[in-house]
Amino acid sequence: MVLNDLLEIKERERKARKGTVLRCCVAAGCLSANSQAVKDGLDKAVKEKGLEGQVEVRGVGCMGLCCQGPLVQEDPAETLYVKVNPEDAPAIVDALGKNPAPGLPTTDPHAPFFKKQMPVVLENCGRIDPERIESYIAEDGYLALHDVILEMTPKEVVENVVKSGLRGRGGAGYPTGLKWATVAKTVGERKFVICNADEGDPGAFMDRSVLESDPHRVLEGMAVAAYAVGASQGYIYVRAEYPLAISRLQAAIRQAKQYGLLGGGIFESPFNFNVEIRIGAGAFVCGEETALMSSVEGKRGSPRPRPPFPAESGLWGNPTLINNVETYANVPVIIRKGAEWFSAIGTEKSKGTKVFALAGKIRNTGLIEVPMGVPLREIVEEMGGGVPDGSEVKAVQTGGPSGGCIPAAALDIPVDYESLAKVGSIMGSGGMIVMDEDTNMVDVARFFMEFCMDESCGKCVPCRTGTVQMHQLLDKIIQKRGAAEDLERLEELCDVVKNTSLCGLGQTAPNPVLSTLRFFRHEYLELLKQRETGAQPPA
Amino acid sequence: MAAKTLTIDGRLVGAHENQTVLEAASEAGIKIPTLCHLDGIADAGACRLCLVEVAGSPRLHPACVLKVAEGMEIKTQSERLRKYRRLLLELLFAERNHVCAVCVANGHCELQDLAMDLGMDHVRYQYRFQPFAVDVTHRLFGLDHNRCVLCTRCVRVCSEVEGAHTWDMEGRGAKARVITDLKQPWGEADSCTSCGKCVHGCPTGALFFQGSTVGEMERDRTRLEFIVTAREKKQWIA
Numbered sequence: 001m002v003l004n005d006l007l008e009i010k011e012r013e014r015k016a017r018k019g020t021v022l023r024c025c026v027a028a029g030c031l032s033a034n035s036q037a038v039k040d041g042l043d044k045a046v047k048e049k050g051l052e053g054q055v056e057v058r059g060v061g062c063m064g065l066c067c068q069g070p071l072v073q074e075d076p077a078e079t080l081y082v083k084v085n086p087e088d089a090p091a092i093v094d095a096l097g098k099n100p101a102p103g104l105p106t107t108d109p110h111a112p113f114f115k116k117q118m119p120v121v122l123e124n125c126g127r128i129d130p131e132r133i134e135s136y137i138a139e140d141g142y143l144a145l146h147d148v149i150l151e152m153t154p155k156e157v158v159e160n161v162v163k164s165g166l167r168g169r170g171g172a173g174y175p176t177g178l179k180w181a182t183v184a185k186t187v188g189e190r191k192f193v194i195c196n197a198d199e200g201d202p203g204a205f206m207d208r209s210v211l212e213s214d215p216h217r218v219l220e221g222m223a224v225a226a227y228a229v230g231a232s233q234g235y236i237y238v239r240a241e242y243p244l245a246i247s248r249l250q251a252a253i254r255q256a257k258q259y260g261l262l263g264g265g266i267f268e269s270p271f272n273f274n275v276e277i278r279i280g281a282g283a284f285v286c287g288e289e290t291a292l293m294s295s296v297e298g299k300r301g302s303p304r305p306r307p308p309f310p311a312e313s314g315l316w317g318n319p320t321l322i323n324n325v326e327t328y329a330n331v332p333v334i335i336r337k338g339a340e341w342f343s344a345i346g347t348e349k350s351k352g353t354k355v356f357a358l359a360g361k362i363r364n365t366g367l368i369e370v371p372m373g374v375p376l377r378e379i380v381e382e383m384g385g386g387v388p389d390g391s392e393v394k395a396v397q398t399g400g401p402s403g404g405c406i407p408a409a410a411l412d413i414p415v416d417y418e419s420l421a422k423v424g425s426i427m428g429s430g431g432m433i434v435m436d437e438d439t440n441m442v443d444v445a446r447f448f449m450e451f452c453m454d455e456s457c458g459k460c461v462p463c464r465t466g467t468v469q470m471h472q473l474l475d476k477i478i479q480k481r482g483a484a485e486d487l488e489r490l491e492e493l494c495d496v497v498k499n500t501s502l503c504g505l506g507q508t509a510p511n512p513v514l515s516t517l518r519f520f521r522h523e524y525l526e527l528l529k530q531r532e533t534g535a536q537p538p539a
Numbered sequence: 540m541a542a543k544t545l546t547i548d549g550r551l552v553g554a555h556e557n558q559t560v561l562e563a564a565s566e567a568g569i570k571i572p573t574l575c576h577l578d579g580i581a582d583a584g585a586c587r588l589c590l591v592e593v594a595g596s597p598r599l600h601p602a603c604v605l606k607v608a609e610g611m612e613i614k615t616q617s618e619r620l621r622k623y624r625r626l627l628l629e630l631l632f633a634e635r636n637h638v639c640a641v642c643v644a645n646g647h648c649e650l651q652d653l654a655m656d657l658g659m660d661h662v663r664y665q666y667r668f669q670p671f672a673v674d675v676t677h678r679l680f681g682l683d684h685n686r687c688v689l690c691t692r693c694v695r696v697c698s699e700v701e702g703a704h705t706w707d708m709e710g711r712g713a714k715a716r717v718i719t720d721l722k723q724p725w726g727e728a729d730s731c732t733s734c735g736k737c738v739h740g741c742p743t744g745a746l747f748f749q750g751s752t753v754g755e756m757e758r759d760r761t762r763l764e765f766i767v768t769a770r771e772k773k774q775w776i777a
Binding site for chain 2: 161283285300305307316414453454455456457458459460461462464465466468469472489493494496499500501502
């Protein structure tokens with residue numbers, strides 16, 4: 001494979017495009033709503049009408065509006081059909097090029113949900129066929145990898161990422177360029193790059209959607225990273241609960257190898273890079289980098305103290321670069337469009353865009369990508385459409401079990417790393433759960449505490465035993481059996497678990513309690529009061 | 540090997556560059572409480588009792604895995620650290636069924652010693668009172684999960700010193716247990732060489748010699764140290 005071959009594939013693919021494209025979502029959300037049958041139906045209808053020459057039915061990745069699936073969009077007319085049944089297929093094909101098929105539900109593709117988005121990571125999501133590498137190459141895929149390998153030194157690549165201001169999208173927001181520079185500078189016989197795709201926060205599906213919709217993008221980002229830090233082996237750690245993402249990644253790796261875009265002598269250069277998939281076994285803690293590496297090594301997935309950080313001593317003691325799916329997915333576009341272009345998006349300290357998975361009590365649940373710094377209210381009320389039954393938003397939970405609940409009063413904060421931290425939450429990996437007036441915040445805290453308790457690996461004392469005790473106290477308070485000293489004890493436990501736990505799971509496990517105590521303390525007090533006034537606990 | 544000078548509790552202490560703060564402190568006669576640490580085996584940083592304050596770092600660091608550095612300023616004692624250590628002990632006592640009065644290790648137990656040293660005289664948390672199994676299938680030794688603190692000293696000593704790796708962990712969180720082989724009863728665990736190193740390494744009464752009764756379970760830690768020193772430094776110091 002040389003540059004001309006790549007451009008030739010792109011040209012061929014673009015020329016072969018038909019006048020009309022029917023894009024049918026075949027990512028996990030729509031698939032579970034029977035979108036494969038919709039796609040088969042569309043294929044059949046196109047064939048029956050003899051339109052194969054003019055119409056392409058393309059299975060694509062996530063189009064975002066997951067709550068309305070299965071989604072089918074007609075190009076170039078832009079008609080977006082929602083909740084499509086397989087029986088609707090002939091009517092959709094009949095109406096091609098004309099008005100939307102009568103009687104079928106559609107939605108406005110220019111509604112705020114779509115219009116306010118800024119697709120960077122998701123630029124190909126819902127557009128290309130994730131199962132065909134040619135479809136990715138047609139959108140300038142692997143061009144960045146070519147430029148990097150043949151026209152840039154590893155140092156220049158790292159500088160580019162530093163200049164872009166990209167920060168880790170896994171949650172903590174560590175500067176990606178700095179991480180790359182550290183691994184690049186660390187001396188080691190072998191180095192590794194790892195992609196963390198062990199997305200485990202309840203209600204989060206950003207990484208799954210990227211992997212299912214645009215897997216080559218992640219591979220390209222990893223290959224660029226490997227070149228920059230001097231690694232020749234990569235691992236993608238995906239959770240077993242994502243079978244579709246795994247099979248699409250496997251197909252993508254196979255195709256990239258066939259084209260010589262992975263493996264030995266990429267673009268006929270001396271640069272080699274291989275990627276292997278490692279499948280998790282359902283442990284949330286394996287999203288923590290040291291536990292993840294231990295699991296990749298075939299050991300029990302439990303974390304170890306840092307330092308030494310993976311950049312110094314990671315996989316089998318070698319310098320290792322570990323980034324999240326979305327972080328890698330940002331890389332090709334940073335190379336292609338330049339660090340200045342990227343750093344012009346977002347706020348001063350949080351550059352670029354962020355993908356969020358909108359869930360909970362909100363009208364438009366689904367996947368969105370917005371520039372950093374948009375007000376949270378805009379996401380929830382304008383894009384998300386607010387709470388469905390007209391009730392008010394009470395809080396927005398971000399960051400999963402490590403995050404916090406942002407009260408409705410703080411909805412005007414901009415969404416960036418610092419502002420979210422200021423209100424006691426975190427950016428996290430992008431889960432965003434909206435809660436309405438009926439939500440009991442103590443119950444929310446208990447839910448996340450139960451999650452952390454079940455997912456604690458059991459290695460360190462505070463996380464293993466502290467989460468059990470905190471859960472027990474929350475239970476007691478909810479059942480109106482709690483007294484004032486129980487609340488004191490709960491706060492004391494939050495302090496000790498947060499400050500003495502070994503890894504991020506334990507250190508952040510008290511966050512949902514701390515943030516609900518900060519903004520909704522009255523709900524805790526109310527429950528305590530109900531006990532004092534002799535209200536009977538529920539049976 | 541370069542030497543480093545650091546300050547521990549206001550005292551200047553010299554150390555080799557590869558030493559941990561715990562090693563440097565113990566050489567200088569400064570005692571830091573530990574539970575999962577055992578001389579001669581790798582450290583896990585799991586019990587969190589050896590957490591110390593490092594000047595300039597907002598976080599607490601486990602002394603057992605923290606490497607010394609030039610000019611480092613360490614505080615091993617503070618009101619905050621003492622409080623955390625006491626709370627951690629309370630959590631440990633509440634987790635399983637630690638009843639000193641009927642324990643083989645009574646009087647020779649590191650958990651008990653820690654509680655006394657740190658002034659943890661009562662537990663304010665709800666005792667879990669979960670039922671735990673006892674495994675006395677081995678000819679020489681017994682395992683009582685009621686008294687296990689999951690320090691994994693047995694796992695590490697078996698793997699690193701004896702090389703048998705009979706011990707390992709199953710489950711996670713509160714469901715974590717030490718197991719022998721693939722969860723066979725200890726007596727049927729083929730990889731066990733019956734060397735007894737795990738029993739000598741156990742900080743509590745969880746692992747014991749068959750036939751020992753209340754307070755009788757004394758251990759010989761120097762045996763492990765002897766083996767490791769002999770192997771690594773070729774010094775046979777009895």
